[in-house]
Amino acid sequence: MASTLNGFPVTLDDVTSARDRILRHLHYTPVLTSSTFDSKYGRKFYFKAENFQKTGSFKSRGALNAVTKLVEEKQERVVGVTTHSSGNHGQALAWAAQHCGLPCNVIVPRNTPTVKIDAIKGYGADVTLCEPNPTSRAETCAAICSEKNYVYIPSADHYDVMAGQGTIALEFLEQVPMLDAILVAASAGGMVSGIACAAKQLKPEIKIFVVEPFGKDLERCLREGKRLWPEPPQYVDTIAEGIRIQQLGKLAFPIVLSLAEKEVFTTTNAQIVEGMRFAFERMKVVIEGASGAVIAAAMSKRLRRMDGRLRHVGVILCGGNVDIDHIPWLPTREA
Structure with a gap:
């Protein structure tokens, strides 16, 4: 790509x-x-x-393309996916992962609107809270990737x-x-x-x-x-x-x-x-x-x-x- x-x-x-x-x-x-x-x-x-x-x-477009293409290319080697998000990409990735039958974990800042956190959970993903700054988001996401062997799908830079x-x-x-x-x-x-x-x-x-x-x-x-x-x-x-x-x-x-x-x-x-x-x-x-x-x-x-x-x-x-x-x-x- x-x-x-x-x-x-x-x-x-x-x-x-x-x-x-x-x-x-x-x-x-x-x-x-x-x-x-x-x-x-x-x-x-x-x-x-x-x-x-x-x-x-709009986030569902990019998330679904990235996840479905990942599954096409790696198939059974994909254990799950994760991301950090202020809310919309987290919802989209949770939805895309559910659509593709994959586990998903989304890291969100503690001050994310409840409506967005509830929606992420509603699509079947696990939610992990982090401190409301970009460094905490990235570090928490990296820990989930290491612990669960999930693939990181960023919200934009992909x-x-x-x-x-x-x-x-x-x-x-x-x-x-x-x-x-x-x-x-x-x-x-x-x-x-x-x-x-x-x-x-x-x-x-x-x-x-x-x-x-x-x-x-x-x-x-x-x-x-x-x-x-x-x-x-x-x-x-x-x-x-x-x-x-x-x-x-x-x-x-x-x-x-x-x-x-x-x-x-x-x-x-x-x-x-x-x-x-x-x-x-x-x-x-x-x-x-x-x-x-x-x-x-x-x-x-x-x-x-x-x-x-x-x-x-x-x-x-x-x-x-x-x-x-x-x-x-x-x-x-x-x-």
């Missing part, structure tokens, strides 16, 4: 093979539109509703995971061939890498814009052409827990550097809430903070100032796994 045919580490063949492998087990997610949104923000927007995907997020996420772009460009740009939220960068690889091979002129939470500082890294983040990896302070990892993965960063635009949309908590509220109130769909960030980018003055020829803009609603007892604009409930 680490081929670089035509400069793309994830080729269009990789993505179409992933689609053949997983499509019958997943939803072909709809594209939503809002004339109110278009009128207010001056372009045609198309919202790819991955919040309606299996397990409530070419088979990226190929699975790239199937979003195949669908999206079938549904809306005239897309000029796609806005994609990034945590470690697996989704944006997969989408960028697939979309740029199908339509080289399309622009891929990354959306991040405040504190990630990705634009500076892209403009200087190198990873400038401190070690060890950190979380940023954001209500969008699905995109709180500060660093892009080491496989993802060069893909994003090569294929995505250098202009990055940075969103504050207040802007994320505004995006979420629009989806809840006007579009009647439940989305989580990472999706709210992408809607906030679509609302932004920065996008409005960009080239008017970018008429048709895709927006990836990446997930809808919300803890309804802790929606960010509601008062905290008393115990």
